[in-house]
Amino acid sequence: MKDSELWSRRGFLGMGVGVLGAAGLAACGDSSESPARVQPEVPKDLLDAAASLKGTSMGLLSQKLYSTAANEALDSSIRKFADATGTKIENSLVQADAGDVVAKIDAEVKGGVARDLAFMTDSRFVAQFQALGDLEDVTDIVTALTAKYGEPTAEAKNFCVFDGKWFAIPYHFIGIGSFLRKDWMQDKGIVPKDLYSWEELRDLCLAISDPGKRRFGWGMTVNRSGDGNGMIEALINSYGGSIAANDGKKVTFDSPETIQAVTFLGDIYTNPKYKAMLPTGVASWTDTSNNENWLAGILGYTRNQFSVYADSRTKKNPVHENTHVFSDCIGPATDKPLLLGQSQGFVVFKGAKNPALAKLLAQYLVSAPALLGVAKEAPGLVMPAWAKVWDADPFFTSGDPAFPMLRKITEQSLPLSTKNGLDFPQKASAGQQAVGAAYVLTDMMQQVVQGTAPAPAVTAAHAKMVQIFAQQGLPQ
Numbered sequence: 001m002k003d004s005e006l007w008s009r010r011g012f013l014g015m016g017v018g019v020l021g022a023a024g025l026a027a028c029g030d031s032s033e034s035p036a037r038v039q040p041e042v043p044k045d046l047l048d049a050a051a052s053l054k055g056t057s058m059g060l061l062s063q064k065l066y067s068t069a070a071n072e073a074l075d076s077s078i079r080k081f082a083d084a085t086g087t088k089i090e091n092s093l094v095q096a097d098a099g100d101v102v103a104k105i106d107a108e109v110k111g112g113v114a115r116d117l118a119f120m121t122d123s124r125f126v127a128q129f130q131a132l133g134d135l136e137d138v139t140d141i142v143t144a145l146t147a148k149y150g151e152p153t154a155e156a157k158n159f160c161v162f163d164g165k166w167f168a169i170p171y172h173f174i175g176i177g178s179f180l181r182k183d184w185m186q187d188k189g190i191v192p193k194d195l196y197s198w199e200e201l202r203d204l205c206l207a208i209s210d211p212g213k214r215r216f217g218w219g220m221t222v223n224r225s226g227d228g229n230g231m232i233e234a235l236i237n238s239y240g241g242s243i244a245a246n247d248g249k250k251v252t253f254d255s256p257e258t259i260q261a262v263t264f265l266g267d268i269y270t271n272p273k274y275k276a277m278l279p280t281g282v283a284s285w286t287d288t289s290n291n292e293n294w295l296a297g298i299l300g301y302t303r304n305q306f307s308v309y310a311d312s313r314t315k316k317n318p319v320h321e322n323t324h325v326f327s328d329c330i331g332p333a334t335d336k337p338l339l340l341g342q343s344q345g346f347v348v349f350k351g352a353k354n355p356a357l358a359k360l361l362a363q364y365l366v367s368a369p370a371l372l373g374v375a376k377e378a379p380g381l382v383m384p385a386w387a388k389v390w391d392a393d394p395f396f397t398s399g400d401p402a403f404p405m406l407r408k409i410t411e412q413s414l415p416l417s418t419k420n421g422l423d424f425p426q427k428a429s430a431g432q433q434a435v436g437a438a439y440v441l442t443d444m445m446q447q448v449v450q451g452t453a454p455a456p457a458v459t460a461a462h463a464k465m466v467q468i469f470a471q472q473g474l475p476q
Contacts, residue, residue, distance in 0.1 A: 042084040062119060169366070173383040181323070194327075246423045262458055
């Protein structure tokens, strides 16, 4: 993941492509395509449906992938669709880890200048946009895709559905995992496992560390970042704590379980015993830092989207062949990891100028031919969100040893439960998603690292969450 500055004025006004400092990737029907890229054909049923839309245009907002080649592959597929349908499609990139992305897009929607279609991470954004009244009902498209491609990934049914209606179309599954250096473990006589407790992982990271060799076991920060947020919340959940109750409406953060988890995590960053496993500057890392340091070969463990795995594979980085992949860790309240994964979901914004074309483009991009080029440039990061798409090409099922684990996550029975009655995924909540966007968890951990005791730090974070939930229409 990366963070970056937000819209330029041109991009914010919907007049150009300057989104988050990244050039928009024009996919107009009269553009020449790259001769080096084989582009998938557009199915006849979509061409027939788009016949009446020839000569029209639309705008797409794409969540920026860590892989530049994957972004280019996506744009190539969009260009093919535009060429085949005789339409013009402007594809602009957005960096979702910028904290006020929801406010920016909401302002565009309310101002009537939003793009027609966007794909955003379902568990982080869809509930917020739906609560703001920014999204069109897309149940008809999901119903049609289900008839064609089977069931969508399990977690999407929680994060994209509100009052029985779909407000996002599952696009692709995002692999999330944990990564260890198996060669470092071998040097210490440690045999890799597929399941660790957080305590086991901490001790393992210390055992494989050797600062003199630039080997630092613990490759995670608690500074403001999406990766920091995700790690902190996963650890707290595994201890039996949670931001909210299962209904997503009531803040329940301040609990003995949360305090126990925060105490454990804070100790890693403050106890001299673990200093040798912490990389230099880890306290100020941003979202790209663990990616960069993992690929540089100086980290023994990190937890991330499969972007780091994909990048090491596609660029033939020697780190790849020395990577041991496992799903996630367990805590006192869990017997199995609470890893759900995430999906990108296509959303059609209220007031879209060309919703018909937007819905047809979404149906094309979820298909195996259109998805395959992107997936090959971002293996493990971009995987099918639909059951039959998984089986449509051998790459998805056997293109990498990690892929079967990812498919198992997409098809697992949900919810996953803790020993003290928490269910994950919990009901999709604009309050929870807004808490993540406000970096309440990382800010809390920073206070602990700087000397605040865990209990008052948790209480203060709980109070902030109560305020945020109230702002999202969920008064406590």
